[in-house]
Amino acid sequence: MxxxxxxxxxxxxxxxxxxxxxxxxxxxxxxxxxxxxxxxxxxxxxxxxxxxxxxxxxxxxxxxxxxxxxxxxxxxxxxxxxxxxxxxxxxxxxxxxxxxxxxxxxxxxxxxxxxxxxxxxxxxxxxxxxxxxxxxxxxxxxxxxxxxxxxxxxxxxxxxxxxxxxxxxxxxxxxxxxxxxxxxxxxxxxxxTDVLGTCYVTANENIPLGLVNLPSYEMVCENKKEYCKAARLEIDEHDAISGRALLQKHGKRAVIQNKPMPPLTQEELDKVYSLPYMRFYHPSYEQKGGVPAIEEVEFSITHNRGCFGHCNFCSIAFHQGRRITCRSEDSVVNEAESFVKNPRFKGYIHDVGGPTANFRKPSCKKQLTVGLCKGKKCLAPEPCAALEADHSEYLHMLRRLRAIRGVKKVFIRSGIRFDYLLQDKNDAFFNELVENHVSGQLKVAPEHCSPSVLDAMGKPHIEAYEAFAKRFYERTRKIHKEQYLVPYLMSSHPGSTLKDAVTLALFLKKHNIRPEQVQDFYPTPGTISTCMFYTGLDPYTLKAVYVPRESGEKALQRALLQYFNPNNHALVKQALIKAGREDLIGYGEGCLIPPFIAKKQDFAGANAKNRPHSGLRSLNDRQVPPQKGNGGFRYGKAKQGKPATAKTTKKPVQK
Structure with missing residues (x-):
């Protein structure tokens, strides 16, 4: 001890x-x-x-x-x-x-x-x-x-x-x-009161000069447009180079936010990860079986921080920031070499990632001197013309890790940003990712397929995912492996109507995806999507956004993602009728459900010979208690044969 x-x-x-x-x-x-x-x-x-x-x-x-x-x-x-x-x-x-x-x-x-x-x-x-x-x-x-x-x-x-x-x-x-x-x-x-990256409270008469004034607490409570204005300023000023100090009055007091603290340098980050961590839970918890959260992370490596992907529903941009910082290759390799000396290590490094595994460099050089662009995204709805996609350093590091004596496999289980990967003209990382770093399933996050919903999410359109999936399975078949993509999908996000949910169900049917669990949008503090959920407005345009709020409609949208489940038949039928898509109720190849369900085999459908794969929905990376293992949805068939079965667990664990 x-x-x-x-x-x-x-x-x-x-x-x-x-x-x-x-x-x-x-x-x-x-x-x-x-x-x-x-x-x-x-x-x-x-x-x-x-x-x-x-x-x-x-x-x-x-x-x-x-x-x-x-x-x-x-x-x-x-x-x-x-x-x-x-x-x-x-x-x-x-x-x-x-x-x-x-x-x-x-x-x-x-x-x-x-x-x-x-x-x-x-x-x-x-x-x-x-x-x-x-x-x-x-x-x-x-x-x-x-x-x-x-x-x-x-x-x-x-x-x-x-x-x-x-x-x-x-x-x-x-x-x-x-x-x-x-x-x-x-x-x-x-x-x-002057430390960067901190907030403090002061009396209104003591407010410093030169701060950006956010709408007050009272104003954002009363006026949703003022709430949107505050939310946008908070996000836009969260940049270590261009960000300005902010204030928000709360009655007779004010919350003062100093400018952001610059990210740690690589040398500083290396030092943080070289500190003498025990890398395990305290022994006092042993009698209860330990702390489940350690299971996935004990032999995982975090190599980066920040995410310029900046999905609207994700809290990373408002916490870690959009600028990428990373550890040196030597720091990462030293950590992996320490695993080999651990008697619990079985030779498998579970992950080499972070908020987004394949981000290791800034998206462009400009952000190093003037900061990241306000009100714009590097990858959505399309990649910025200034984007520099380069996986060479990440690939070199992975090769070094694979070469360590005592390391059998090096997996990547943090999310891969597939749209960024597609922009890299060098296929070396893609090929080695598929050949060496997939533990049966690879996490990716298309989230939806409807263009309007993806725009509300701040995500690329579905064509990017389809292009990536095609390449992934082509390469997987070529090397004679059976492995699958794990696409995260979300129901009831702001912007998602019942018709959009039907479109997503048809997408799932077309691509033989059968999720065992689905995730409703979870409004957590500080995100753009949560602002949309509360106000019904896009904070960057102030245009109205449809928000599915009622539990009944959420249940319909969620059921559509599992249209194949006999237990959902009544809800799916109700949703299709409500959406005006009775044409999808029947026995034809293009139908989602039969008119009536007397037996479970009524759901077999016309594609029984090409039975869709299923998998366990993972809840990592969205401020949701994570699940053990690397389960998720599966997409398509890599080769003929029996699909791998995702294991379930009653004990959630972490990213």
């Missing part, structure tokens, strides 16, 4: 610590692995010479657990964990989840709703004068007034609700180092 940071009084005394300099509070079980934000922040603090304690998943019904390690000399760093606590606790249907992959044994119920707010109030009760700094995804995405899906209302900044002194947004290593240094020198936390 000596390699882990202390989580109890006994471990604290064992290390000879009478008082911690800083204490980190997290809503996750303590897993000392760099895929956990709190592990990085705590190790970064330790590397600066501070003593650090961990309070993991404290009982929030009293202050007892918050006092177990005593009062730190300088302050608390607080996070809800790797994902928003509300997403962790509830499904998109707002039903309580029965499992939590970030808790020992996968048990649910170990973190409160709105964990950051709850933790901060209890800390304030226990230690009224101790500085509290909040960060992580929940704090970062809720730093301004935001629509909250679970309340179905606009909530104020989490800084206002929590009473914390400072908020670090984005990837917070350098913010943490600067704040910790200044607190340790005795500077009052109320004076620390």
């Amino acid at each position: 000596s390699g882990f940071l202390p989580i109890s009084r006994s471990e604290m005394l064992e290390k000879g610590i009478d008082r911690f300099d800083y204490i980190c509070v997290t809503g996750d079980a303590y897993v000392d692995h760099p895929s956990f934000g709190i592990a990085i922040i705590s190790r970064v603090l330790e590397a600066q010479g501070y003593s650090v304690g961990i309070i993991a998943q404290p009982d929030w019904h009293s202050v007892k657990d918050f006092k177990q390690l005593g009062e730190p000399r300088y302050g608390f760093f607080v996070t809800s964990g790797n994902i928003d606590s509300m997403v962790s606790n509830y499904t998109v249907a707002k039903n309580p989840r029965t499992e939590d992959s970030y808790s020992a044994g996968g048990e649910a119920g170990h973190r409160p709703d709105r964990a950051v707010i709850v933790y901060c109030k209890l800390l304030r009760s226990a230690y009224p004068d101790t500085p509290i700094i909040i960060g992580g995804l929940e704090a970062s995405l809720r730093r301004f007034a935001h629509y909250d899906y679970w309340d179905d209302a606009v909530r104020p900044s989490i800084l206002i609700d929590s009473g914390a002194h400072l908020l670090t947004y984005g990837m917070g290593e350098n913010q943490t180092i600067e704040i910790a240094r200044r607190l340790a020198t005795g500077e009052p936390v109320k004076n620390i």
Whole structure:
């Protein structure tokens, strides 16, 4: 246990610590692995010479657990964990989840709703004068007034609700180092108002000059166009080069956001990943079977940060940012070589990825000097003319990893941006990806097939996916392998009408896709899609966007994605009639369902000899508790023969 940071009084005394300099509070079980934000922040603090304690998943019904390690000399760093606590606790249907992959044994119920707010109030009760700094995804995405899906209302900044002194947004290593240094020198936390990548609260009469004024909390609550204006400014100014400082008034106080902190340099990022992580959960969780979230990430490697793909429903752009930063090849190879010395390592590196696996360079040189373009996307609806698609460095790194003695296979399980890959004129990466790095299934994210829905999502049109799929299966057949694409698909996204859902069902039938699970759009704080969901407007054009809100319509759209399931017959029939597509009800080859269902074989259809493949829907990368394994939808047939069967699990795990 000596390699882990202390989580109890006994471990604290064992290390000879009478008082911690800083204490980190997290809503996750303590897993000392760099895929956990709190592990990085705590190790970064330790590397600066501070003593650090961990309070993991404290009982929030009293202050007892918050006092177990005593009062730190300088302050608390607080996070809800790797994902928003509300997403962790509830499904998109707002039903309580029965499992939590970030808790020992996968048990649910170990973190409160709105964990950051709850933790901060209890800390304030226990230690009224101790500085509290909040960060992580929940704090970062809720730093301004935001629509909250679970309340179905606009909530104020989490800084206002929590009473914390400072908020670090984005990837917070350098913010943490600067704040910790200044607190340790005795500077009052109320004076620390100029650190890049942070937010603080001040009285309206103390607002600095020269800030961009967002519509106030009161305005965005009352006027949806003002909410759109705020959402667009928040996204557009989240750039380390072109981003400006922002303010948003909340009554007599204002939330001030300083300019973004520049991304870590490659040297700094390498240093972060070289810190002495134990790369496993704390031994105290062993009696419950450990923490499920470690299973997929223990022998996975994160090589990059950021995503210039910027899908509208994804939180990455508003958290990590759109600019790509990456570790050096040597750093990645050194991490892989350390796996070989681990007795649990079986020779398989599960992933070499990040937000998007095949992004390793900026999309163009211009963004390095002037920042990323505001109000535009690098890849959608079509690739920008300035895009530079180059996989050579990523490929070289993968080759080095494959050559390590003791490594049997190197897989890529993070999402591949297929539209970017298609722009690379060199086929070397594509060929080696298909030949060496697919573990039976490859994750890709077309999301939908309707042009209007894809435009609302900020995604390329379906023709790009079809071109990629064709190449993938041609190459797969050529090398005599049986492997499949795992296309993510989403129902009920803003812009998706019932007719669009029918179009998607027909697309699935045409391409022999049978998803076993489907994902409804989940409105999470800070995304453009959530703004559309709340306001019914596109924040960049202020044009009306159709939003499927009612549970009944969502059920119809979701059922259409599983039109082949006999249990969905009544819903699919209702949806087709409502959409005016009764022509799809019948026994013809082009029909989706028969008029009546007496036996399950009525669903066999005209294409029984070319039976579609099925698979388990994975929920990674969208702030949703992930699933174990690499299941998903399958597309087409790579070769004749029995398709691989996706394994299911009751214990969700993570990206």
